[in-house]
Structures are given as C-alpha cells and as structure tokens.
Amino acid sequence: MSRQNEAVGDLLANIAKLLALKGENPFRIRAYGEAARTISALAEDIAAVHHAGRLEDIPGVGEGIAGKVAEYLNTGRCSYYEQLKRQVAPAAADLLDVPSIGPVRAKLLYDRLGIASIEALQQAAAAHRLRDLPRFGAKLEDRIAQEAARVAARTRRLLLGVALPTAEEVAQALGRSPAVRAVQPAGSIRRGKDTIGDIDLLAAADAPRAAMDAFTALPIVKEVLAQGPTRASILTQDDLQVDLRVIPPDEYGAALQYFTGSKDHNIALRTLAMARGYKLSEYGLFDASGRRIAGRTEDEIYGALEMDWIPPELRENRGELAAAQQHRLPTLVAEADLRGDLHVHTDWSDGHDSPEQMVEAAIARGYAYLALTDHSRSLAVAHGLTVERVREQRHLIDRLNACYAPFRVLRGTEVDILPDGSLDYPDAVLAELDIVTASVHSAFQQPRERLTARLLRALRNPYVDVLNHPTGRLLPRRPEYDVDLEAVLRAAAAAGVALEVNGQPDRLDLDDVWARRAGQLGALLACDSDAHAARQLGYVRYAILTARRGWASPQGVLNTLPLDRLLAHLARRRVGARVA
DNA sequence: GCCGTTTTCGGCCCGACTGTTTTCAGTCG
Numbered sequence: 001m002s003r004q005n006e007a008v009g010d011l012l013a014n015i016a017k018l019l020a021l022k023g024e025n026p027f028r029i030r031a032y033g034e035a036a037r038t039i040s041a042l043a044e045d046i047a048a049v050h051h052a053g054r055l056e057d058i059p060g061v062g063e064g065i066a067g068k069v070a071e072y073l074n075t076g077r078c079s080y081y082e083q084l085k086r087q088v089a090p091a092a093a094d095l096l097d098v099p100s101i102g103p104v105r106a107k108l109l110y111d112r113l114g115i116a117s118i119e120a121l122q123q124a125a126a127a128h129r130l131r132d133l134p135r136f137g138a139k140l141e142d143r144i145a146q147e148a149a150r151v152a153a154r155t156r157r158l159l160l161g162v163a164l165p166t167a168e169e170v171a172q173a174l175g176r177s178p179a180v181r182a183v184q185p186a187g188s189i190r191r192g193k194d195t196i197g198d199i200d201l202l203a204a205a206d207a208p209r210a211a212m213d214a215f216t217a218l219p220i221v222k223e224v225l226a227q228g229p230t231r232a233s234i235l236t237q238d239d240l241q242v243d244l245r246v247i248p249p250d251e252y253g254a255a256l257q258y259f260t261g262s263k264d265h266n267i268a269l270r271t272l273a274m275a276r277g278y279k280l281s282e283y284g285l286f287d288a289s290g291r292r293i294a295g296r297t298e299d300e301i302y303g304a305l306e307m308d309w310i311p312p313e314l315r316e317n318r319g320e321l322a323a324a325q326q327h328r329l330p331t332l333v334a335e336a337d338l339r340g341d342l343h344v345h346t347d348w349s350d351g352h353d354s355p356e357q358m359v360e361a362a363i364a365r366g367y368a369y370l371a372l373t374d375h376s377r378s379l380a381v382a383h384g385l386t387v388e389r390v391r392e393q394r395h396l397i398d399r400l401n402a403c404y405a406p407f408r409v410l411r412g413t414e415v416d417i418l419p420d421g422s423l424d425y426p427d428a429v430l431a432e433l434d435i436v437t438a439s440v441h442s443a444f445q446q447p448r449e450r451l452t453a454r455l456l457r458a459l460r461n462p463y464v465d466v467l468n469h470p471t472g473r474l475l476p477r478r479p480e481y482d483v484d485l486e487a488v489l490r491a492a493a494a495a496g497v498a499l500e501v502n503g504q505p506d507r508l509d510l511d512d513v514w515a516r517r518a519g520q521l522g523a524l525l526a527c528d529s530d531a532h533a534a535r536q537l538g539y540v541r542y543a544i545l546t547a548r549r550g551w552a553s554p555q556g557v558l559n560t561l562p563l564d565r566l567l568a569h570l571a572r573r574r575v576g577a578r579v580a
Numbered sequence: 581g582c583c584g585t586t587t588t589c590g591g592c593c594c595g596a597c598t599g600t601t602t603t604c605a606g607t608c609g
Contacts (some may be wrong), residue, residue: 027592031581062582100598102607135600143598187609200609228597258594263609270593275586281594282609 003485004047008069009040011078015068017093018084020103021110034060037264039069041318043517045486047073091116099147100140108133122148157195158240159475161505161542164189166240167199173218174203174244179210181249186259190312192545194508195475199242202259208246215244251283253297258282264317265310272321273305313512313548330553333527335544337554339562340369341537342466343414343437343500343528348393349374350382352533355393355409359400361534363407368563371412371435372397376424378416379441385413387429394432408563410434414468419443421457423464430463435570437500437526439468444481452484459491462576466526466558467492469502469509476506485514493523496573498558501550503529503543504536515550525550526558 016032038060039046049055050073055066072078092110094117095101101109109115112133115124124130125145131138167185175183180203184190187200205211208230215232216224225233225241233243247255258266259282273280277288284295285304294300299309307324311332314320323329345351346358353361355372362370372393375384385393390413400409412435416424423430423438430436438458446454458464470488471480492499499518502509507530510518515525527543529536547557554560561569 025581028581030592035581060582064581100607104606135605137600139599198609231597259609261609263593266609267593274593279594283595 003045003480004073005039005042005045008046008072009036011072011081012036012039012065012069014090014093015078015081015084017096018081018088018090020096021088021092021107022084023103023107031060032065034264035065041316041513043513043520048486089116094118095121098144098151100143101147105136108136118148118152122152157197157476158199159505160189160192160194160196160508160545161539163196163199163240164542166236166238167201167242170199170218170220170236170242171201173220174201174211174215177211177214179207179214180205182252184256186256187261190260191262191315192313192542192549194511194546199240200259201242201244202252202256203244203246204249204252205246206249208248211246212244250296253300254280254284254295255282257298257301260312260315262316265315265320268317268321269305276305278305311548313545314551316549330551332548333544333552333554333557333560334548335541337557337560338367338527338540338544339566340367340371340408340410340559341529341531341540342371342410342412342435342526342559343373343468343502344370344531344537345374345382345414346372348372348389349379349384350532355396355400357534358531358537359404359407359409361537363404365537367407369408369410369566371410371437373412373414373435373437375441376413376415378418378424384416384424387425390425390429391432406563408567412437414439416441417454417458419446419454421454423458423461427461427463430461431574433463434567435465436463437466437468438464440472440481444472446481448482448484451481452487455483455488456491459488459495459497462573464495464497465570465573466498466500466528468500468528469507469530470499471509471511471514473509473511474506475508480509486517489514489518489521489523492518493521496524498524498526500526500528501543501547501552503527503539503541503546505539505542508542508546510546510550512546512549515547515552517550519550519552519556524558525552525556528559 012032013036016029019029038058050070055061055069068078068080089110092106095106095109113124113129115121125141130136130141167189171183171185174180183201183203186202188196203211212232216227220236221234222237223235225235230246233241235241270280279286284292285301286292294304302309308327308329310320310324344358346355347353359370375382377384377386394411397409397411411433413433415436415438417438417440418424473480499510501515518525525547527540527547529540531537
C-alpha cells in the first residue's frame with residue numbers, strides 16, 4: 001500500500017466540511033481540520049503509526065478521530081463519513097471553496113435553492129436568485145458571482161519560485177517610496193512554502209494613505225482590485241494578485257508575526273500567551289491590564305513569551321514552539337553556508353549554457369566548487385552523454401580547472417537509475433568520476449515494491465554519492481511516485497548517500513517534511529539547483545528554504561563542506577567502493 | 581473533538597471587514 005497520509009488527511013478535511021455544512025459545533029469542526037493538516041504533514045507513514053498503536057500520540061488526535069482513522073486504514077472506508085454524506089449533500093461542500101461563502105451561506109444556498117455545485121451557483125447568481133435569500137443582497141450576489149467565476153477558472157497555487165521574486169520586486173519598488181519605512185513579504189512566502197496561495201506584503205508607515213497611494217501607483221500594477229485605508233489588492237502585469245497591509249511602525253512586529261502565520265502556529269502561540277495571562281493579537285502582546293508589553297519587533301514578542309525568536313520557515317506548529325521555549329531550535333542552514341553546487345547541466349546534455357559559463361556563474365556566486373552532472377546515455381531526450389562523451393568531457397574539465405584554480409570543477413554525472421535498479425554506466429566509468437548523482441527518469445509507474453527495490457539497489461552501488469529528486473514529484477501536480485520512501489531514506493543514511501533537496505521551483509524534492517525525516521534518520525542532504533542555465537544557479541535558494549523548513553542545519557548538508565573536506569568525503573567513498 | 585504548571589469539565593485565538601441590518605451575522609486571515 002502506498003503512503004496514505006494524504007488520503008487520511010483528505011478524509012478528515014471532508015468530514016470537517018460536512019460538519020460545517022451541518023452547522024456543527026465550530027470547535028469540533030476545527031478539531032477535524034487540525035487533525036487533517038497534522039496527518040497530511042506527518043513524515044511518518046500514518047499506517048505505520050496505526051500499526052504501532054500510537055495514533056493518539058499524534059497531537060490533535062484523540063479517541064474519536066483515532067477510531068475513525070483506524071477504521072479507514074483497516075477497511076478503506078469510514079462509516080461516520082458515509083453517514084454524514086447521507087445527512088448533508090456532499091456536493092454542497094464544493095460551495096465552501098468560494099470566498100465569501102462559508103458554512104451558513106452554503107447550507108442556505110443548498111437548502112433553499114438546491115445549489116450543490118459551482119456551476120449551479122453561477123447560474124443562480126446570473127438569474128439573480130440569490131439576492132432575496134435572508135441576509136443576502138444585490139451586492140453579495142455580485143461578489144459571489146465574481147468569486148465563483150474565479151474559482152471555476154481556478155488559477156492554481158503559485159510556485160514559490162514565481163511568487164517570491166514577484167513579491168520581492170513589488171516590495172523593493174514600494175520600499176523606495178518615502179512614505180514607507182519598511183516593507184516585506186509575509187504569509188507562506190516568508191515561510192518558504194513550496195506553493196503559495198496569495199502574495200501578502202506588509203509595510204510600516206506613519207501615513208498609511210500615502211503608502212497605499214504609492215502602492216497602487218507602482219508601474220507593475222495592471223489593475224487595482226480593492227483599496228481601503230490600510231489594505232489594498234492589485235493585479236500585476238503578469239496577473240498575479242498582491243495584497244498589501246499598512247501598519248503603524250510600533251505595531252509592525254506584531255503584525256508581521258501575525259500575518260506570517262502559519263495559522264496553526266499562531267493559534268498555538270496565542271494559547272501559550274493566554275496561559276500566561278497575556279493576550280496576543282496583530283497589534284501586540286498585552287498583559288492582563290491591557291497594557292502593551294511587546295509589538296515593535298517579532299523578537300520582542302517571542303522574547304516576552306520567554307522563548308527564542310523562531311525562523312519563519314519553522315512556524316508550522318510542528319514542535320518549534322516547544323523547541324524555542326527550551327532554547328533548542330536548530331541553527332538552520334543558510335544560502336551563505338553553501339560552498340558549491342553538486343547538480344547542474346551544461347549544453348553537453350540538455351543545459352542551455354556551456355561549462356565555462358556555468359563555472360563563471362558559480363565563481364560569481366562565491367562558490368569553491370561545481371559538479372558538472374550532465375545526463376547519462378539512456379536519457380536520449382536530454383542528449384545524455386555516451387561513455388565516449390563522458391571521457392571527452394574530462395579534457396575540457398581539466399582545462400577549466402587549470403584556468404580557474406583554486407576553483408574546482410568536479411567531474412560528475414546525473415546517471416539514470418534504470419528500471420531494474422542498475423545504473424546507466426558501468427562501474428568502471430563511474431569510478432573515473434569525482435562524484436556520482438543518480439536519478440529516476442523513467443518507469444515512474446512501477447508498483448511500489450518494484451520501485452522501492454529499484455532505489456534500494458541503486459543505493460547499494462558504492463559509487464553513488466547523491467540520490468537526486470528522490471520522489472520524482474512535479475508541482476503542482478505530478479505526485480510523488482509510489483515508493484517506500486522511509487525505507488529509501490534509511491538505506492541512504494546507512495550507505496552514507498546524500499539525499500538531494502532539488503531547488504527547481506516545480507520540484508523542491510525532497511520536500512520539507514521528508515527532508516526533516518531524512519535528517520532525523522541521520523542522512524545528509526544536498527541542496528542543489530539542478531540548473532539548466534547559468535542564471536538558474538539561484539534556484540538553490542528554494543532548496544535552502546525547503547531544507548530550512550525541514551529543520552536542516554549546515555552540518556546536515558553535504559555541499560556546505562569546504563572543498564578539501566568534500567574531496568576527502570568523496571575519496572573515502574571511492575576507497576570503500578574499490579574495497580567492495 | 582481535543583485537552584490539562586489554573587481544568588477529566590469547560591473551555592477552545594482574535595479582530596476586521598462586509599453587507600445586511602437597525603444591532604450584528606458571516607466570513608476571512
């Protein structure tokens with residue numbers, strides 16, 4: 001069976017939706033929603049947790065939810081959910097996806113007008129049948145019509161690699177306005193999440209109106225969607241929506257903390273504040289008498305709650321609050337810690353730029369080394385290198401090393417892991433290289449046992465130094481292939497093979513949850529760009545953000561090693577390979 | 581439904597905005 005965390009999460013989230021439609025106790029609804037998110041984000045396989053009898057050890061999972069999860073894992077169905085589906089029209093749950101429609105309105109739309117789909121909603125709105133419902137009106141009807149159209153034409157979640165540069169571009173432009181004292185992205189962008197819903201910016205200004213006007217007048221703005229005294233939304237020339245909030249400077253830290261989230265982190269933090277008799281809001285931290293005791297900076301707020309400042313990437317309520325209280329937060333790896341990149345392509349295979357251009361770009365980034373890892377022979381679509389071409393590339397790399405010393409160009413390969421788990425070059429060829437990174441590029445659909453055995457076999461090859469993009473996912477929608485990744489991570493840890501966190505915006509593979517699991521199991525990560533052009537070396541930034549979300553420290557990342565220690569590490573592995 | 585250095589019962593984050601009302605429900609982040 002494949003990993004079912006996602007399926008269990010979906011089940012619980014669907015239950016939450018149906019309970020909302022029923023008008024159930026909001027706290028019960030929230031309990032299901034929280035459990036859904038926790039289980040979806042759990043690195044450990046939920047089925048394994050169940051078999052170990054530890055479901056109720058999961059935070060937010062008690063007797064009731066554990067029972068439903070157990071039934072689902074045992075039988076593939078959940079009688080409580082089936083029963084709910086008979087009580088409430090499950091199709092009406094789709095209405096909850098439309099902004100401005102919550103449980104009350106969804107239920108009303110279904111009960112009074114029989115609306116149970118976005119399409120039906122659009123038709124009813126067009127026929128002006130919504131405005132006469134209780135507490136509805138013409139304005140609300142218009143808005144629902146607009147939102148429904150937007151949902152129907154659903155623009156997917158943005159990739160971090162698209163959202164972050166846009167957010168920074170707008171923030172920089174806005175920062176040049178004299179009315180703005182500080183401005184930065186908040187929300188899931190600041191947390192470095194792999195995909196982003198909305199681009200949220202926060203600005204500190206004494207005169208909000210002037211800051212607002214500066215925002216809506218930026219050249220990048222194509223359309224102003226909404227503008228109020230402290231909030232505005234615009235559409236960029238590229239049709240990305242950006243929301244700005246303007247905050248008085250002495251509340252900036254509290255607002256930044258609040259609007260960075262995550263929601264679960266904030267709820268947990270506020271609960272902690274409450275236990276101390278404080279109240280935390282986006283305006284600050286207040287004591288029992290209502291006096292504000294912190295708010296200008298985030299540091300102030302976390303400090304007043306007697307904990308360390310928490311890097312935004314960790315704010316997912318996955319143990320960071322307890323760690324911050326005990327002063328045991330990890331020192332997270334940073335882009336500046338990287339000494340080189342171990343996965344890039346050149347125009348010898350499917351890259352855009354020459355080896356020289358890649359090397360010069362790497363030097364410009366301050367790297368000490370770069371591994372050229374062009375594709376192997378079987379990947380014909382990417383002009384994979386024949387054995388002869390691999391050997392030919394050596395002469396070029398020798399020349400580059402002579403020319404750019406002390407910078408070091410490493411002879412590498414991204415060798416295909418063939419369907420049977422053997423590698424695309426014979427060991428004798430791999431032995432000539434400085435570094436071997438290995439990838440699955442074919443036969444993703446193999447059954448779980450086959451694919452797992454295939455990866456385990458590749459990891460047993462003593463020449464393999466790095467396993468690239470271990471799950472094969474492509475955002476937004478090619479899911480991880482079906483593999484026992486826990487077993488793969490354990491094998492990699494045992495074999496000393498590093499696991500890549502690939503920085504291509506549509507990969508980010510391993511993801512944050514698995515990267516953390518890899519670290520827990522004692523495996524090294526490799527944060528690489530997988531650049532196919534010189535300017536893509538910067539994609540390593542997204543690998544770093546993902547690794548940070550996975551609690552990775554510099555010691556946990558192979559390519560933070562200085563050149564001599566990296567070479568020593570690789571040499572040790574080569575000695576082991578020859579002995580084997 | 582979950583949970584406990586105030587609680588095994590009685591709480592559960594907090595405030596703004598919008599549009600509908602004539603004092604506030606519903607939704608959002």
